[in-house]
Amino acid sequence: MDTKTIIDNLNKDLADELAAAIQYTVYAAKVTGPYRPQLVDFFLAEVPDEQGHAQFLANKIVALGGEPTTKPSAVKAAHTNREMLEAVMEAESRAVEGYTKRAEQADEFGDIGLKVQLEDMVRDETGHREETARMLRDWTL
Numbered sequence: 001m002d003t004k005t006i007i008d009n010l011n012k013d014l015a016d017e018l019a020a021a022i023q024y025t026v027y028a029a030k031v032t033g034p035y036r037p038q039l040v041d042f043f044l045a046e047v048p049d050e051q052g053h054a055q056f057l058a059n060k061i062v063a064l065g066g067e068p069t070t071k072p073s074a075v076k077a078a079h080t081n082r083e084m085l086e087a088v089m090e091a092e093s094r095a096v097e098g099y100t101k102r103a104e105q106a107d108e109f110g111d112i113g114l115k116v117q118l119e120d121m122v123r124d125e126t127g128h129r130e131e132t133a134r135m136l137r138d139w140t141l
Helices: 003-030 036-063 081-109 112-137
Strands: none
Touching: 003 036, 003 081, 036 081, 036 112, 081 112
16 A cells, blocks of 8 residues: 555545535535434534535645645435435445445555544444434434
């Protein structure tokens, strides 16, 4: 594992985190119906976590000698509350998978601090995914 590969992979993760902040912000604006207040709160509460992850990744990319991306990944279009929650579930699942792989790469690269931080991010994203799964479990609307 070389520095360029780590930087490229972290930039992909950064693009995904930027997209997650956008996704949660836009979805909070779009929710409707009787659970709107709760869903707005849920979506907006996730934005600071995603921004924190993005800031860490940008700082690490710079520390490694790279240039952080400013282009987010695409945000999946969703029109109903359920579609929004399902899109969030997909994004969080991808994040867990990506950060798990990235932690292994950081270990191979020899950056234990990065590995530990990425494992913490796996924990965060797993919590987001589990909370979303619980909301979807008995969703009837």
